[in-house]
Amino acid sequence: MNKYLPINIENISIVLLIMSLFAFTTACFSISDQQGVDNLWREEANVENIEEDKTTQNEIIQLFGPPSQIISLENGAIFYYLLQDKKGKGIFLLLFNYKTERVSYDRAIFFFDNEGILTDYGFSVENVQRN
Amino acid sequence: MPKSWSYLLLLLFVVTQFSCTVISRQIDKDKAVDENTFELSKSHFRDVINLIGPPSKLSKYDKGLVFLYESVRIRENQLGLNANYDFFRWFKFSYAKGTAERQALLFIFDKNGYLVSQIYKEFDENLGSGQAISFLYSIESLVDSSTLEEDPASLAWGISLLAPLPETLNYPQNLGTGESGVEQLGVPSSVGQHSLELAE
Numbered sequence: 407m408n409k410y411l412p413i414n415i416e417n418i419s420i421v422l423l424i425m426s427l428f429a430f431t432t433a434c435f436s437i438s439d440q441q442g443v444d445n446l447w448r449e450e451a452n453v454e455n456i457e458e459d460k461t462t463q464n465e466i467i468q469l470f471g472p473p474s475q476i477i478s479l480e481n482g483a484i485f486y487y488l489l490q491d492k493k494g495k496g497i498f499l500l501l502f503n504y505k506t507e508r509v510s511y512d513r514a515i516f517f518f519d520n521e522g523i524l525t526d527y528g529f530s531v532e533n534v535q536r537n
Numbered sequence: 538m539p540k541s542w543s544y545l546l547l548l549l550f551v552v553t554q555f556s557c558t559v560i561s562r563q564i565d566k567d568k569a570v571d572e573n574t575f576e577l578s579k580s581h582f583r584d585v586i587n588l589i590g591p592p593s594k595l596s597k598y599d600k601g602l603v604f605l606y607e608s609v610r611i612r613e614n615q616l617g618l619n620a621n622y623d624f625f626r627w628f629k630f631s632y633a634k635g636t637a638e639r640q641a642l643l644f645i646f647d648k649n650g651y652l653v654s655q656i657y658k659e660f661d662e663n664l665g666s667g668q669a670i671s672f673l674y675s676i677e678s679l680v681d682s683s684t685l686e687e688d689p690a691s692l693a694w695g696i697s698l699l700a701p702l703p704e705t706l707n708y709p710q711n712l713g714t715g716e717s718g719v720e721q722l723g724v725p726s727s728v729g730q731h732s733l734e735l736a737e
Contacts, residue, residue: 420545441692474691477715479597480648484715486591488691496676503558503615505676511565511689515591526650528586532566 433498437507440537442489446470447514447529448536456527463522470514482525487514491534510534556629558615560678564686564722565593565608567640569657575644580652585644592644593689594719596712600648605719610638611664611682628670635664635680641721662723684723690714703735 446452452469455461466485467473473485494507512534517526568589575585582602592604613635619626638661645654667679690697690713697708710730712720717730726736 416541420541423545441688474689475715477595477597479602480600484595486595486691486715488689490688490692498676501556503556503676505558505560507562509562509564511593513591515586515595526583526586528583528591530590532590 432500435496435498437492437494438537439492440489440534441492443471443474443487445487445489445512445514445534445536447487448512448533456524458524458526461524463518463524466516466524473516482517482519483522485516485518488512489534489536554619556617556619558613558617558631558633558676560611560613560615560676562611562682562686563609564611565606567608568606568642569640569659570642572655572657575652575655577652577654582644582646582650582652585652594713594715596715596717596719598645598718601653602646602650603719604644604646605721606640606642607722608640609685609722611685612636612638613664613678613680613682615679628672631669631671631679632666633668633679634666635678635682637662637664637682637685637723639685639723684725687722701734703733707733 447470456466456469463483463485470487474488475484475486477484477486489512491510491512492507493510494505496505497503510532511530512532513530515528516524519525570589574588582604585604589606593607594605596603613633615631615633617629617631619629638659640657640659642657643655644652647653662685664680664682664685667681669677669679671677690711693713707730708714710717710733712718712730720729724731726734
């Protein structure tokens with residue numbers, strides 16, 4: 407018998423029993439979900455022509471679609487675009503179970519004056535990959 | 538009985554009798570900034586957006602604006618005990634305890650867009666505990682953290698059309714529309730501007 411690898415029926419049975427225990431009692435899962443508008447502001451072609459004091463509300467809407475939220479101000483308006491990304495995973499090992507979820511946001515914001523001309527804009531530092 | 542079998546039986550006993558579960562959830566990223574990053578009366582809201590991006594929530598406020606950045610990390614630890622007896626072998630008795638690590642960053646701007654006030658705060662919140670009897674093969678949260686996990690109001694406009702009448706009537710004061718101010722996650726639904734919504 408090999409002293410470094412003692413192979414006998416008893417040890418093989420134990421290994422098979424442990425393997426079958428894990429095979430029938432463990433599970434893992436993964437979830438992914440996105441809500442909100444398409445983050446078209448991540449495409450270079452869509453943002454390269456945006457200019458403060460020049461681009462209009464209409465041009466922004468044509469580029470990115472209807473905003474998630476429009477806030478009217480005394481001296482203008484805000485277009486707020488939002489994409490929510492949820493990703494989760496978990497593992498079920500009977501003795502130890504683990505479930506984790508991360509919610510990330512990709513946002514774009516545009517400020518307009520009373521004439522509907524863009525005054526300021528910005529995007530999230532984080533970038534969410536569209537599914 | 539061989540010694541190795543004894544260990545195996547002990548392992549089986551532990552596996553079938555006890556279990557622990559960790560549930561965690563991270564909502565948005567922390568936007569911590571040094572208090573000297575932005576200067577009162579000098580920094581404009583465009584400086585804030587250029588550095589840390591658009592806020593989690595914003596609203597007009599007086600004649601200016603308010604930006605609120607929030608992030609939350611919820612962690613729930615559960616200990617489960619399985620009664621390995623007859624019918625009860627398919628259920629586990631669980632005890633859970635939850636905590637939330639929160640960060641909030643608030644900016645208030647005047648009518649010209651210049652910073653008039655800012656505050657950053659990190660704090661921990663005790664989410665309490667919960668007990669349950671559940672099916673053995675399940676991972677369910679037993680701690681109520683729903684008020685910290687609310688989706689942004691702009692993603693709920695459809696379902697908001699079906700809100701109860703008191704809530705609908707008070708929509709002009711809604712803190713998620715960007716017209717009436719902002720509120721942090723976790724605020725109970727029966728205080729402040731929510732009072733008139735008669736929420737339970």
